[in-house]
Amino acid sequence: MALEHADVQRAAHLARLGLNDDEAAGYVDDLGRILEMVDMLQALDTDGVAPLAHPLDATQRLRADEVTESDQRDEFQRCAPAVENGLYLVPRVVE
Amino acid sequence: MHDKTLVQLARALDAGEFSSRELTQHLLGRIDRLDGELNSFITVTFDQALAAADAADAIRAKGNAGPLTGLPLALKDIFCTRGVKTSCGSKMLDSFVSPYDATVVEKLRAAGTVSLGKTNMDEFAMGSSNENSHYGPVHNPWDLTAVPGGSSGGSAAAVAAGLVPAAMGTDTGGSIRQPAAFCGITGLKPTYGRVSRYGMIAYASSLDQAGPMARTAEDCALLLSAIAGHDLRDSTFVARGVPDYSGELTAPLSGLKIGLPREYFGDGLDPAVEKATREAIAVFESLGASVREVSLPHTHYAIPAYYVIAPAEASSNLSRFDGVRFGHRCDNPADLIDLYKRSRAEGFGDEVKRRILIGTHTLSEGFFDAYYKKAQQVRRLIRQDFLDAFEEVDVLMGPASPTPAFDLGANKDPVSMYLQDIYTIAVNLAGIPGISVPAGFVGDRPVGLQILGSHFTEARLLNVAHQFQQATDWHRRRPAFAEENA
Numbered sequence A: 001m002a003l004e005h006a007d008v009q010r011a012a013h014l015a016r017l018g019l020n021d022d023e024a025a026g027y028v029d030d031l032g033r034i035l036e037m038v039d040m041l042q043a044l045d046t047d048g049v050a051p052l053a054h055p056l057d058a059t060q061r062l063r064a065d066e067v068t069e070s071d072q073r074d075e076f077q078r079c080a081p082a083v084e085n086g087l088y089l090v091p092r093v094v095e
Numbered sequence B: 001m002h003d004k005t006l007v008q009l010a011r012a013l014d015a016g017e018f019s020s021r022e023l024t025q026h027l028l029g030r031i032d033r034l035d036g037e038l039n040s041f042i043t044v045t046f047d048q049a050l051a052a053a054d055a056a057d058a059i060r061a062k063g064n065a066g067p068l069t070g071l072p073l074a075l076k077d078i079f080c081t082r083g084v085k086t087s088c089g090s091k092m093l094d095s096f097v098s099p100y101d102a103t104v105v106e107k108l109r110a111a112g113t114v115s116l117g118k119t120n121m122d123e124f125a126m127g128s129s130n131e132n133s134h135y136g137p138v139h140n141p142w143d144l145t146a147v148p149g150g151s152s153g154g155s156a157a158a159v160a161a162g163l164v165p166a167a168m169g170t171d172t173g174g175s176i177r178q179p180a181a182f183c184g185i186t187g188l189k190p191t192y193g194r195v196s197r198y199g200m201i202a203y204a205s206s207l208d209q210a211g212p213m214a215r216t217a218e219d220c221a222l223l224l225s226a227i228a229g230h231d232l233r234d235s236t237f238v239a240r241g242v243p244d245y246s247g248e249l250t251a252p253l254s255g256l257k258i259g260l261p262r263e264y265f266g267d268g269l270d271p272a273v274e275k276a277t278r279e280a281i282a283v284f285e286s287l288g289a290s291v292r293e294v295s296l297p298h299t300h301y302a303i304p305a306y307y308v309i310a311p312a313e314a315s316s317n318l319s320r321f322d323g324v325r326f327g328h329r330c331d332n333p334a335d336l337i338d339l340y341k342r343s344r345a346e347g348f349g350d351e352v353k354r355r356i357l358i359g360t361h362t363l364s365e366g367f368f369d370a371y372y373k374k375a376q377q378v379r380r381l382i383r384q385d386f387l388d389a390f391e392e393v394d395v396l397m398g399p400a401s402p403t404p405a406f407d408l409g410a411n412k413d414p415v416s417m418y419l420q421d422i423y424t425i426a427v428n429l430a431g432i433p434g435i436s437v438p439a440g441f442v443g444d445r446p447v448g449l450q451i452l453g454s455h456f457t458e459a460r461l462l463n464v465a466h467q468f469q470q471a472t473d474w475h476r477r478r479p480a481f482a483e484e485n486a
Helices: A005-014 A021-043 A073-077 B006-014 B020-038 B046-061 B103-110 B153-160 B177-183 B217-227 B271-286 B299-320 B336-347 B350-363 B368-392 B414-421 B425-430 B458-471 B480-484
Strands: B041-044 B072-076 B114-119 B166-171 B186-189 B209-214 B257-261 B290-294 B395-399 B434-442 B445-452
Touching (some): A021 B299, B020 B046, B020 B072, B020 B114, B041 B153, B072 B103, B103 B114, B103 B217, B153 B166, B153 B177, B166 B177, B166 B217, B186 B458, B271 B445, B299 B350, B368 B395, B395 B458, B434 B458
Parallel strands (some): B072 B114, B257 B395
Antiparallel strands (some): B166 B209, B186 B434, B395 B445
């Protein structure tokens, strides 16, 4: 499946990755060739083969619904770019 | 001191030949003098290392030393380490000081090891050459113009150069085994789920696995014993007892059935690497093993499947780096979307962006079934190939990489770079363990022999690798760089 400039910009927007037009153009060729390589998979008949998500075919364990963590908010917020009164600061979302 | 293995260092500490502090100071001095040329460390933790060494010496003085007490090592910068910068090789995390320890770090600390610092790596573990780090490329101590392999290239180079006797790495598509091969050391990727991934910055969660990199299989056994074990904080972890990895090293190899996958000896394999690999396999025959050809028919689909699955998981895992809670934030964002987009654009390097874009594209509406579901179906076929092979043989052997280490800057095309991992990547898709051991040279550059086993057969792999190292001396060779700077 060929990849076009608009596909790269669409993926960049979905991934919240800022790319200007020149940068996006720079990725079109690379990504196109990666997808061309990946398209090899289409040649293989996988009808009836169940997808394998965990290499040991295991399902994820559940743990008891119990509080096990202590309050470490201050420690975790020490590495945040901007905090105030225990809250993370971001640009205004609601006017 | 810097020439000894972990096991030899432990004996020397026990015998009182030197203290852990003296050993640590010696290695810190080597890092200070030599790492300018190698660039194998991102962060050297001088003060913490000396404090840990003093604590270890005190434990030893009381007669309470364990097998790893006071032994120095380094940690790939992907492991969260409390109070220490944990960058994952990225500008995004250049200012990130982790508030907690990864389980692997916690266990190594509890075992009394002394971490000298955090090693360089491809950004977010994405790369096969260690040229994608925000902190610059690592140089291979065997030839400073060559790459050390990726993404655990800093760990591999530091061990090969005698800056540390061992280091921890991670392997998502070959990132322990390939740099181990390129740098002439021993590297083990355990079974998926054998070692907790908690606190290991995630690249592709269904493939990532931590493992030891050292000079010998014997040292890898010692380290695996320390880091394996149950961890409720990793929900993908497999609850299972931990065998005595060191205890099984000496078992004889007579009767061992070795399979050579014919797909690992075909087009694209450097003839000199093939020659070294076949000569190494002949050593096993002389030790009483039998060899036969087997087939892994879906081998050539492994790289395409990986480059759907790994970027898809990466695009999801890396969504947490949004400039809000930790990591790089752009200046003066106009609104929240601008904050996300510019922070991520400024914080991530090219290869990471490439993989996020591929992953996001293949997971997006209209493409999911054709790419992601298809790749996961192919993954089952690849895993089944291995299961079928292990019905016939005990272990598989082949080259770890189709070529020895290539020159820095020589491989600029991403697709041809991806093809470097042809012999390692399927192992991660199947979740089986693999080890690379030094097995010869092409010119000055080392060659690694890869040995694979079925799920949870690390003890057997370590035994097989150890017996090879009893019969050969490739693992005892040292680069001139380390010798000249003794």
